[in-house]
Amino acid sequence: MSIGTLFIVSAPSGAGKTSLVTALRESLEGFTVSVSHTTRTQRPGEVHGRDYFFVDHAEFERMIAADGFLEHARVFDNYYGTARTTVETALSEGQDVLLEIDWQGARQIRSLMPDSISIFILPPSRRTLEERLKARGQDDPDTIARRMRDAISEMSHYSEYDYLVVNDDFDRAVAELRSIVIASRLRTRRQFEACKDLIAGLLA
Amino acid sequence: MSIGTLFIVSAPSGAGKTSLVTALRESLEGFTVSVSHTTRTQRPGEVHGRDYFFVDHAEFERMIAADGFLEHARVFDNYYGTARTTVETALSEGQDVLLEIDWQGARQIRSLMPDSISIFILPPSRRTLEERLKARGQDDPDTIARRMRDAISEMSHYSEYDYLVVNDDFDRAVAELRSIVIASRLRTRRQFEACKDLIAGLLA
Numbered sequence: 001m002s003i004g005t006l007f008i009v010s011a012p013s014g015a016g017k018t019s020l021v022t023a024l025r026e027s028l029e030g031f032t033v034s035v036s037h038t039t040r041t042q043r044p045g046e047v048h049g050r051d052y053f054f055v056d057h058a059e060f061e062r063m064i065a066a067d068g069f070l071e072h073a074r075v076f077d078n079y080y081g082t083a084r085t086t087v088e089t090a091l092s093e094g095q096d097v098l099l100e101i102d103w104q105g106a107r108q109i110r111s112l113m114p115d116s117i118s119i120f121i122l123p124p125s126r127r128t129l130e131e132r133l134k135a136r137g138q139d140d141p142d143t144i145a146r147r148m149r150d151a152i153s154e155m156s157h158y159s160e161y162d163y164l165v166v167n168d169d170f171d172r173a174v175a176e177l178r179s180i181v182i183a184s185r186l187r188t189r190r191q192f193e194a195c196k197d198l199i200a201g202l203l204a
Numbered sequence: 205m206s207i208g209t210l211f212i213v214s215a216p217s218g219a220g221k222t223s224l225v226t227a228l229r230e231s232l233e234g235f236t237v238s239v240s241h242t243t244r245t246q247r248p249g250e251v252h253g254r255d256y257f258f259v260d261h262a263e264f265e266r267m268i269a270a271d272g273f274l275e276h277a278r279v280f281d282n283y284y285g286t287a288r289t290t291v292e293t294a295l296s297e298g299q300d301v302l303l304e305i306d307w308q309g310a311r312q313i314r315s316l317m318p319d320s321i322s323i324f325i326l327p328p329s330r331r332t333l334e335e336r337l338k339a340r341g342q343d344d345p346d347t348i349a350r351r352m353r354d355a356i357s358e359m360s361h362y363s364e365y366d367y368l369v370v371n372d373d374f375d376r377a378v379a380e381l382r383s384i385v386i387a388s389r390l391r392t393r394r395q396f397e398a399c400k401d402l403i404a405g406l407l408a
Contacts, residue, residue, distance in 0.1 A: 120392070122399070122402065122403070122406060123406070124402070125402070125405065125406075126405050126406055126408070129406065152406070152407060155403075155406055155407055156407060158392065158403070159392060159396070161392055162391065162392060163387070163390045163391055163392060163395075164390060164391075164392045164395035164396075164399065165390055166395075166399060166402065175386075176386060176387075176390055178383070179382070179383040179384075179386040179387045179390070180383075180387045180390060182379075182380060182383040182387075183367070183380075183383045183384045183386075183387035183388075184387075186367045186368060186369055186380055186383070186384060187366065187367055187368075188324070188362065188363060188365055188366060188367060188368045191367075191368035191370075192363070192368075195326070195368065195370060198326065198328070198329070198370065199326070199359075199362070201329065201330045202326060202327070202329075202330055202333065202356070202359055203356055203359055203360060204330070
């Protein structure tokens, strides 16, 4: 049984991460995007179990106490976390698993799973980032300023990541993410399992 | 000035390495295939400076004495080696450089250049390998048996390499090599140079 790779993808709001990850998932087999738990309010159009597992504070804290999270963080008044069982089951079945988390979660995962591969996505320019943050329909200047500060704070951690992808041309960025995943599947320690019979035959 | 990556590609005779590397080079910019020096006899169709630099034993040994090789080896009665200056100049100009060498050369390069990326190419089956070794127009059974022993000896070192590519479907194998090279260009320490201005603007 082969063992999958855990990919961590982080980006500031407005970098286009979710669209990229959706396109990546559609273009590759053997790939699971992990669904996080959160205590924040479900937005219109969001689906429990697809976008997030929406739980209340008491349930989230019970899971923390039971060591049920690979990583979790409190952002403003809400918890966000990655349940341990979902990820570990998929990896042991040979699936690659992708987590969309922030730099704090990425740090926690890296220390627990040093073989994970982390990718940071940057927007193509400051101007594009500002436009995307304004286009979210919340034009209150304080909210926009806070989103911008959060984005800069998130981006200041880019150098902790293994790979850096710029979302300038969408299709190229998807192709680059694909290359990172495909290359990871060609690593010798991963291929050793997949090619066991071939290698035995060649060296006989 | 960005710094290129050194790729080491090894394979047994009959794995299709040279055709793969030619196709890879044609499909990617910024990529140099290093031409080795050798003392072996030039074969019909081979071009000095394209396939090899053909030199005599005295010249080769003079270069060894002058520390002119990144790696060199004696195979049967002939020397093969990679000249230091060619590689170092291309890398410092930001070119990726690909070396086609055997496992002994790969070991020498790895110890000198630990950031190099090594790839081993396997043929798709024992039967294909045998057919390709026979198809070289030298049907003397002893020669074929010796080539087979050499191939198995070379393949026994596959686990020392970072990546393992199986040349089963030619186009897929080329795409896999491309993915390894593209992913290497997305590594954060490499992108840091390429994206310096973007990052400065985003974090300002």
